[in-house]
Amino acid sequence: MDSAEYERKIAHRFAAFDQDGNGYIDRADFSSAAARLLTEFSTAARSERGQALYSGAEAFWQGMAGIADVDGDQRVTRSEFVGGAVKRLRDNPERFAEIARPFLRAALAVADEDGDGVTETTAVERALQALGADPHVSVFVAEALDEGREGRVSEDAVVAAFARYFTVVEPG
Ligand code: CA
């Protein structure tokens, strides 16, 4: 990977977190991600699943801030993201997985619209698009997550893929 590609990948990852596009990652980005998912799946914020999603989002933000908000201003800038999140998490992807897991678990529960304990691949595509992913990318990612080719996605597959996506960025 050359340095231009490295920069491009970092920019994509930063943009995925910076949901409102104001140039830094903060608590509002995490709560807006939760709100978008709840809207997509017609789930009330006050419902049990809605509350679980918001508390997962808050835990994710706290974990991210603990790792990357070096100056403690409750904002993760792009340079804090590159210096803190990407570098440190690359050394310890399991830590990132555990920070993200409650949010991802709650998101899968919200996307499981009929509540049968199975989150379908098509629901994961919708979730990714609700969070701003390109439709083609969403289909590709959701299918890749469906390891057993059964039309469903497991929590472990999502957590592992998420940690991989945000931590495996190697400069050239
Ligand atoms: Ca933001």
Ligand code: CA
């Ligand atoms: Ca900061």
